[in-house]
Amino acid sequence: MKILCFSSVLRQGFGVGLVLREQTRLLSQQGISLAIASPDTEDAGSFNVPVHKIGFDQDSVHSILQQIRPDIVIVHTPPYWEMIGSYSLHPLLKIAYDHGEPRADLFPPIQAKRIQNAIDSKYRAIDRYHFHISISEYVKRCSGITNSTVIYNGSDHITRQPIAHDDINTLISLPENAVLISTISRIGEAESYYKGFPELISLKDKLTKVCEPRPLCWVMIGKSIPKNNAAETMLRDHGFLMLENAPDALKNAVIARSDLFISASRWEGFNLPLVEAMALGTPAAGYSYAAHPEVTPWHFQNEDELCRFAAAVIQNSRLQTSLRTSAVHFVTSQFTWGKNAQALSGILRQMSATGGSPVIRQSQQEAFIDVAREPVQIVNEHLSEKRSQYHAVALDNGCVRLHAPTKSKTSIAIVIPLNQNKAVFESYIQAFMERTAYNDYTIYIVTDKNTEPHVLETLHAMRENNHIAVLETNARSVxxxxxxxxxxxTDEYIIFMDGLTIPLAPDWTDEFMAHCSAHDVGAVGGIIYYQDNAIKDAGIEIDKNGDxxxxxxxxxxxxxxxxMEFAVVREVTAISDACICVRRSDLLAVKGFDTGLGGVYAVMDLCFSLRANGKKILTTPFAAFQEFTSEQNTKHIAKNADMNIKNTGSDVFFKKWIHKRMPSPRQRRP
Incomplete structure (x- = not known):
């Protein structure tokens, strides 16, 4: 049985090379004849099997296949998926060893289209293979290949080097008593889109304060391609220590010395560096993305959760010691190259004896639906057992969310300031009502002392609709x-709209009621889009400069x-004046709006007052809105100077709240 493996990379820094090195070492010990074909032969001497240099072209692939005439080919990387898939010059069993590909939507639109085309081409080629192996359940799920076999990578290639802590401190100029956090990543333009460098910077800023008075040193281990690229410069400027081309002994010693290893990557097919860190006895944490839930017990939904965990590890030496033991046990019990090679050897021997079976692949949409359906059933069974009124539903993107019971008989008041442009306002109200499916609601059109007579005539005509009422006021501001x-x-709930924002789906009020009816929620807002579908507003935060x-x-x-914070219901500091839903009793409890403030500052002040009373401020992406425009009001909105777009009182607002210590609930889920 002759096996030939194809990979475009073998050198250090790419997990594929390590996988092949360990697999060929162990499989050759079992008497299995292996060879590797790759254009990357710089480290060929570190492999104990022949490494044949090939190009990226089909002719060189066909040539090496004719020369070696293997029984089984294992393909690890592009561009060889298509070349091997179409090969038919002699009988050949084909295995796709899938390490996954970063999702196209992580990249800018121009690159995303090219990347998605490459992914589609890869899986069209794999349809002609006889076996598919995934390095994680996540990669299997993304591939949509239902009969894929998952074989995890190992971790036992890692050895801890006998370098004393004091020597490490000297080698990397680490201050005495410093907290050390480490991260491994290639640093380049492509990686900057999904490796989470901005998130690492944000974490570093927060954890620096947590560590005080001890200094925090964050080491980035990895190669920059090209040198001094924008991502590397950004990290250096924010105080990261760059450790490039470090020998394995130093790299492993630094990680073992670290108090914590953190990955903020948004995509990983496995995340071998994170597993290696735990093998060295360092607690390793990341966000709950991609394969992270499979390879570490310490994965978190958002920045606040990860920061709290990191703070506990840094500040509690007994906890850190316990987690170091747990980290080693977690990886050594699951991720070994012996298990990896044993599983692959069994597949190779079975295929050699009986041949392969065609790869069975669903469409991505079908795969997502199947993934979501089972959790929905499990969750709903659990909710039924607990006699909960909530129920789970599957979303189109494969996620599952809970629907809260809604108070369908609750009356809602929708307050909209009058727009003095009669034609625009009439079209707005008509469109608004067409996109509101709730039954028991009343639109209260609020006038001010400057309302013109011809506009009042229009309002009186609108009163014939049972859903519309007019409130005439002498107000000078919104x-x-x-x-x-x-x-x-007198309605129990009030929704304040700015008259320039329109709902996108008719069930938006049900979504608001599901959350606003909770006793600890003070206000709810939606997600608002510009006309070009870019996000305009998904809540408000105040940065460290007070902006x-x-x-x-x-x-x-x-x-x-x-x-993915804008894809979930989340707590925010405040909501803008475009759309906000409140319980009337909560509003009156804080004495309503501060009439000395205007526009967004008035609504922000209300949110701060509600939070001071122990209430949460939420935004939900499941109530979506868009700027309302038409041929009649495109120019009008730009120059509109009526009361509903004036933002006044910023100095008053900040003076009022600057000393109240209202911490931001940024990225925290309710």
Missing amino acids: SEAYSDAAKRI IQYCGRGLPRGSGGPL
Whole structure:
């Protein structure tokens, strides 16, 4: 039985080379004849099997196949999927050893299309293979290949080098008593899109404060391609210590010395460096993305959770010691090259004796549906046993979410400031009602003292609709009009709209009610898009300079954000004035809106007051809105100077709250 393995890379820094080195070492000991074909032969001497140099072209692939005439070919990387898939010059069993590919949506649109085409081409070729191996359940799920076999990588190639802590401190210029955190990553343009470098910077800023008075040193281990690229420069500028081309002895010693190893990567088919860190006895943490839930027990949904874990490990030496033991046990009990080679050897011998079976692949959509269906059933059975009123539903992207029971009989008041452009306002109200499916609601159109007579005539005509009422006020600002309306309205819940934002789906009110009816929730907002489908507003945070930051602004629709935070219901500091839902009793308990503030500052002030009363402020992506535009109001909105777009009182707002110590609940889920 002759085996030929194809890979475009073998050198250090790429996991494929390590996998092949360990597999060929162990399989050759079992008497299995192996060889490797690769254009990357610089480290060929470190393999104990022949390494044949080939090109990236089909002719060189055909030539090596004719020369060696293997019984089985194992393909690890592009561009060889298609070349081997189409090969038919002699009988050949074909195995696809799938390490996964970073998702196309992690990259800019121009690159994303090319990457997705390459992924599609890869799996079309694999349809002609006889066996498919995935390095994780995550890679299997992404491939959609139902009869794929998962074989995990090993970790026992790692050995801890006998370098004393003091020597390590000297070698990397580490201050005495410093907290050491390490990360391994290639650093380049492609990696900058998904390796989580901005998230690492944010974590470093927060953990620096946690570590005080001890200094924090964060070491980035890995090669920069090209040298001094933008990602490397950004990390250096934020105080990361770059350890490039470090020998294995030093690299392993630094990781073993580390208090914690962190990966902020948004995509990993396995994440071998994270597993290697645990094999060295270092607690290793990451976000709950991709294969991380399979390879570490310490994976977290958001930055706050990860920071709290890191703080506990850094500040509690007994906990750190315990986790070091747990880390070693976790990886050595699951991830060994002996298990890996044994599983692969069994597959090779079986295929040699009986041949392979065709790869069975679903469409990505079918795979996602199947993945989601089983958890939904399990969750709903659990909820039924607990006699919960909640129920689980499968989302189109393969996720599962809980639906809270809604108060369908609850009356809702929707307050909208009058737009003085009659034609625009009529079209807005009509579109708004067409996109609102809730039954028991009333739209209260709020006027001010400057309302023109011809506009009032239009309002009186609108009153014929049972869902519309008019509240005439002498308000001088939107906040004053809102406060007046809240006192006169008797409905249990009030939704304040800016008159320039329109719902995208008719069930938006049900989504608001599902959350706003919770006793600990003070206000709920949705996610708002520009006309070009970029995010305009997914909540408000205030940065360390005291500036307002609109969450997600400019990101494309569906991207979810760096941590997928805009794809989930989440707690935020405040909501903008575009759309906010509150319980009337909660609103009156904080004495309504501050009439000395205008626009977004009035609504932010309300949110801060609600939070001061122990209430949460939420945004939900399942209530989506968009800027309302038409041929009649495209120019009008840009120059509109009526009360509903004035943002006044920033100095008053910040003076009022600057000393109240209102911590940001950023990225925390309710």
